[in-house]
Amino acid sequence: xxxxxxxxxxxxxxxxxxxxxxxxxxxxxxxxxxxxxxxxxxxxxxxxxxxxxxxxxxxxxxxxxxxxxxxxxxxxxxxxxxxxxxxxxxx
Numbered sequence: 001x002x003x004x005x006x007x008x009x010x011x012x013x014x015x016x017x018x019x020x021x022x023x024x025x026x027x028x029x030x031x032x033x034x035x036x037x038x039x040x041x042x043x044x045x046x047x048x049x050x051x052x053x054x055x056x057x058x059x060x061x062x063x064x065x066x067x068x069x070x071x072x073x074x075x076x077x078x079x080x081x082x083x084x085x086x087x088x089x090x091x
Contacts, residue, residue: 052079
């Protein structure tokens with residue numbers, strides 16, 4: 001959730017930066033990998049880190065100021081795990 005109701009700051013720049021993580025990198029021919037960490041990385045009992053690419057992004061704007069600047073939005077992300085493929089050569 002992005003919320004700038006009290007500060008009246010711009011949230012759109014942050015949302016745009018997040019959406020750019022879903023753009024196809026021409027060199028990689030896929031979006032860049034992202035790493036998702038919740039809490040202290042590696043701390044006991046925490047969700048393990050996750051590496052993948054963003055499959056989709058949904059943005060729902062829920063509040064605007066009088067000029068139309070978005071002040072609050074909820075962003076939904078869907079990830080696809082990206083694993084390194086280990087190629088085993090036949091012997």
